[in-house]
Amino acid sequence: QYWVYDYWTGSDPGNIAIEVARVAPTYNESYLYKTGFALHATQVMGKIDNRFNFGVNFGWNHFQPTEDTFHTWAKGIDNHNINANKSIISPSNEETKYFNLYPIGIFFDLKFLKKKITPLLGFGINCELFSNDEKIQNMWLNYEGNDFDIYDIDFTPHIGVSYKLNDETLLFGTISDRISLTEPPGTFRWIKTGIGVRYYYDVD
Numbered sequence: 001q002y003w004v005y006d007y008w009t010g011s012d013p014g015n016i017a018i019e020v021a022r023v024a025p026t027y028n029e030s031y032l033y034k035t036g037f038a039l040h041a042t043q044v045m046g047k048i049d050n051r052f053n054f055g056v057n058f059g060w061n062h063f064q065p066t067e068d069t070f071h072t073w074a075k076g077i078d079n080h081n082i083n084a085n086k087s088i089i090s091p092s093n094e095e096t097k098y099f100n101l102y103p104i105g106i107f108f109d110l111k112f113l114k115k116k117i118t119p120l121l122g123f124g125i126n127c128e129l130f131s132n133d134e135k136i137q138n139m140w141l142n143y144e145g146n147d148f149d150i151y152d153i154d155f156t157p158h159i160g161v162s163y164k165l166n167d168e169t170l171l172f173g174t175i176s177d178r179i180s181l182t183e184p185p186g187t188f189r190w191i192k193t194g195i196g197v198r199y200y201y202d203v204d
Contacts (some may be wrong), residue, residue, distance in 0.1 A: 021194030036063035
């Protein structure tokens with residue numbers, strides 16, 4: 001049987017997956033955030049023996065800053081000489097207690113073999129929300145508060161391996177990359193290493 005036939009003749013939305021993961025920021029974010037952790041829940045479509053799977057997922061990625069306070073610089077208009085329309089640079093202090101990302105999206109993956117143990121390859125596309133708690137102080141701004149907003153749209157390719165434990169349970173491990181689709185290249189890239197379980201609770 002071909003994998004397309006397997007899916008369309010055995011589709012069953014009654015399946016869930018839970019994944020826990022280690023998330024390591026790369027590029028510039030590795031200087032700002034420590035390695036974090038993630039928890040993802042997925043509604044999986046299809047039967048346990050299908051080679052092709054897709055579904056919808058919701059996740060929580062949590063990061064802590066590498067420093068209590070970041071001493072940076074801010075650029076703005078000289079308040080003491082506004083008529084000169086001249087920009088100056090002033091010291092700025094920035095504190096972030098935490099940074100959370102909440103991806104909501106779809107995923108697809110393909111198991112290479114119809115065996116108990118098989119490699120798999122896939123990708124996800126997510127709209128991400130974020131929340132943080134930050135404090136910024138400089139010559140022009142004195143801000144402290146919580147933010148919650150849309151952050152980005154990302155593409156997350158992954159590779160991994162799955163193991164069919166029994167007729168209801170599939171164990172899996174994956175490594176994935178995060179690539180922004182709306183921001184400049186390298187914006188909050190990370191490598192996520194996760195393990196999880198898919199439970200197919202409606203079995204014929």
